[in-house]
Amino acid sequence: MSHLPNEELISAAAGELGQAGASELGVIASLRAQGHEPEAVRAAIEQCELRSKAGIAWKPGGQTRQHWLLTRDGLEQASHPLVAQFHANLIVQSGVNHVIDLTAGLGSDSAAFIEAGLRVTALERHPDTAAFLAHNVPEATVLTRDCTEVDFAHYLAAQYTIFIDPARRVGSRTADGARALPERDPERWSPSLSFVTALADRFQIYMKAAPAFAPPRGWASFMISVDGTLIEMFTTNAMTGVHAVMIDSRTEQANVISTSPNPTKSVANDICIGGFLYELDPAITRAGLSQQVAGELGVSPVGEKGIWLFGTSSVPFAHARQYEVHDHFPIKDVKSRVAHLPGIAIKTKDSRRGLKELRKASGKGDHNDWAIVVLGSGASELAVLVQREP
Structure with missing residues (x-):
């Protein structure tokens, strides 16, 4: 260009x-x-x-x-601005003052680092994208270079930290323009995980990855959602522990729940009419903090995947959708039990059953207020009729 x-x-x-x-x-x-x-x-x-x-x-x-x-690819790969802001705030807390963004792309994270008061050296291997990066983030020092070809010994004398978002897709777009398939082997990322962990012997590393990624042993993990949608897993060797990060785009605030060394044990309750189901934010679920949150709220986990909690009374909690329980019954009875309703949503995240199968069995169209929540499988499978709380 x-x-x-x-x-x-x-x-x-x-x-x-x-x-x-x-x-x-x-x-x-x-x-x-x-x-x-x-x-x-x-x-x-x-x-x-x-x-x-x-x-x-x-x-x-x-x-x-x-x-x-x-660019199309750059836009799809860029961090959400509020997530980039969280990245920057976390790095600032570590006390460093200069970030090397090894895979800067269009500059979403680099811009957030600048706004947080950090100095930034941004690397981008594609010349056209690097030109856009220099335009977008003029305060950064932009290098058109592949990060795997950098002599990192040059940066050891000063207080640098490294941010990296490896390319995790392989191949080309499909004929209809869809993105390439995700690469599940971290050694086939660009750069590879082994390249990143080798740098961890000399630098603080902050790395962005998909939620399913298991971070290296001893690294902290942050499961991040925005408005209830799971976005990414963020990991660093500068911290430890497991953390769920819930970002609200209306307030632009991030709420963090971290593993507790002495979590309160959750109570045991059987689902009953008049009680309440809570659908947890996926950041909490993926972080494996459902049991801890249940104990803190005085409710019980139900189902098999930690998505749902149940309590006999209403408990305010900003990071869960709340539903009042109106009925519960075997799946085979779903059609007769919802016949009086105008329609229902169907929630099968905790079940192995397909959504289409249950939609057909219910004989009802979609609806915002009423829902069937399917919990468990096999002999323990249960359909719960709920109404969403305002």
Whole structure:
């Protein structure tokens, strides 16, 4: 890429695309008629599409991101701004002042590090993406380099920490444009896990990975969700323990629940009508903290996967959806037991049964207020009719 996309041309394209009845072909023709080169017009249109696609997910970044240059792959791989903010705050707490972002991409995390007061050296191996990175995060020192080719001895004398988000997909996009498949073998990531752990002998490492990843022994793990959707697992050799991080995009606040050395034992309750089911935030479930949370709330885990808790009374808890229990029965009776309802949601996360199978058995369409929660399997399988609390 010889030149960066022109911001004035991007703004002009966005203005025309925003007009009633506008079409992409029409806007392209209009801009070409104004004397703009075809390549420049295509680049401007692409930036408009990508900025529109970024949408609300990038709004927590504020005005600093409204003129960022984007790529399709880079946008899909970039950290959510609020998650990047959490990364930065965690690193600041460790006392370092300079971060080497080994896989900077478009700069989502690097920007958060800068905003947190850290100095940043950002590496990106693809020249075009590196040019966008330098535009997006001008305060960072940008190096167009593969991190596996860096002489890290140069950085040992100063107080540096390393942030890394290995590429975890292999192959090319599918014919319909879908992303490449995730690579489950950490040694086939780019860079590999062994490369990362070798650096851990000399540096503090902060690494982003998929939620299913098991961190190296002795490293801390942070399961991170945003508004109840599990986003990632974040791990570091600078801390220990298991942590669930729940981020609320409305308040832009992160709430952390960590493993307790002396957790309160949970109580044992049988599900009964008039009681309450609690659907835990997936960050808590994936972190394996369901039992601990149940003990702290005075309720009991139910089902097989730690997703659900049950209590005989209502207990306020910000990181769970609460449902009142109206009935419970064997799966075979589901159709007759919900016949009086306008529709039901079906929740099968704790069950091996398929959603389509149960939807057909219920004879009902979807509904926001009422739900069937399927717990357990085999002889212990139970259908629980619940109503969501406001």
